[in-house]
Amino acid sequence: MHTNAHNDNPLPRRTLRAVTVCTTRERTATGTPIATPTRARLMTPAITLVTALVTTLMMSLATPHAHAVEYNQVQAAGSSITFRYQQMGVDMDGKFGRFNSRVSFDPAQPAKASASIDIDLASIDTGVKEADEEATGKAWFNTKAHPTASFVSSGVKPLGNNRYAVSGKLSIKGKTQEIVVPASFTTQGKSGSFDGSFTIRRSDFAIGEGAWAKFDIVANDIVVKFRIVTSAK
Numbered sequence: 001m002h003t004n005a006h007n008d009n010p011l012p013r014r015t016l017r018a019v020t021v022c023t024t025r026e027r028t029a030t031g032t033p034i035a036t037p038t039r040a041r042l043m044t045p046a047i048t049l050v051t052a053l054v055t056t057l058m059m060s061l062a063t064p065h066a067h068a069v070e071y072n073q074v075q076a077a078g079s080s081i082t083f084r085y086q087q088m089g090v091d092m093d094g095k096f097g098r099f100n101s102r103v104s105f106d107p108a109q110p111a112k113a114s115a116s117i118d119i120d121l122a123s124i125d126t127g128v129k130e131a132d133e134e135a136t137g138k139a140w141f142n143t144k145a146h147p148t149a150s151f152v153s154s155g156v157k158p159l160g161n162n163r164y165a166v167s168g169k170l171s172i173k174g175k176t177q178e179i180v181v182p183a184s185f186t187t188q189g190k191s192g193s194f195d196g197s198f199t200i201r202r203s204d205f206a207i208g209e210g211a212w213a214k215f216d217i218v219a220n221d222i223v224v225k226f227r228i229v230t231s232a233k
Helices: 013-028 036-062 129-135
Strands: 071-087 090-096 099-104 114-120 148-160 163-172 175-188 191-201 221-232
Touching: 071 099, 071 191, 099 221, 114 221, 148 175, 163 191
Parallel strands: none
Antiparallel strands: 071 090, 071 221, 099 114, 114 148, 148 163, 163 175, 175 191, 191 221
């Protein structure tokens, strides 16, 4: 009795072995799997995108100040210079009504910034007319001989968080001192504001001579506070 066994594979074993060997040789002839061309096609857009991003980044680094903004238009209306001192232990305030300031400041290049201020000392306002007249006299500011006080910057050092150390020369009553002024810079729209304060000793500038040279009535320290408002060009 003959039984016909059903064979699902129509090819003889030798043929199958030959096909398997050929397939293996095709896969290993170049040492690269057959699927590699497909992977390459998939990776090509990604490589192109990365290349474009790197190129854009390099171009932006090459021209970091292409869109720099320079604040150099001083707005007198919003600017102010005030001062505080102690007289017989009591805090006293005052301000100067007239001053001219010039600023050139690019937040992207703070090292290139410059600033100068000229204060009309005769515009002092202590709130008391007699005190104002006394302050402009020879013993104090002597405005007839020295009508203005001035500050001219020589360098700007960034401290982080929009804070800066502005070094320069302060001249009052014919005497000049090197000082460092701490200042902050804030923006609102196209306007920028410089705010800060510093302390001077009136004895360094002969502010208060003769009977006023002592500090028993008027203290030696004077705190100067400023706000300079600018707009972008």
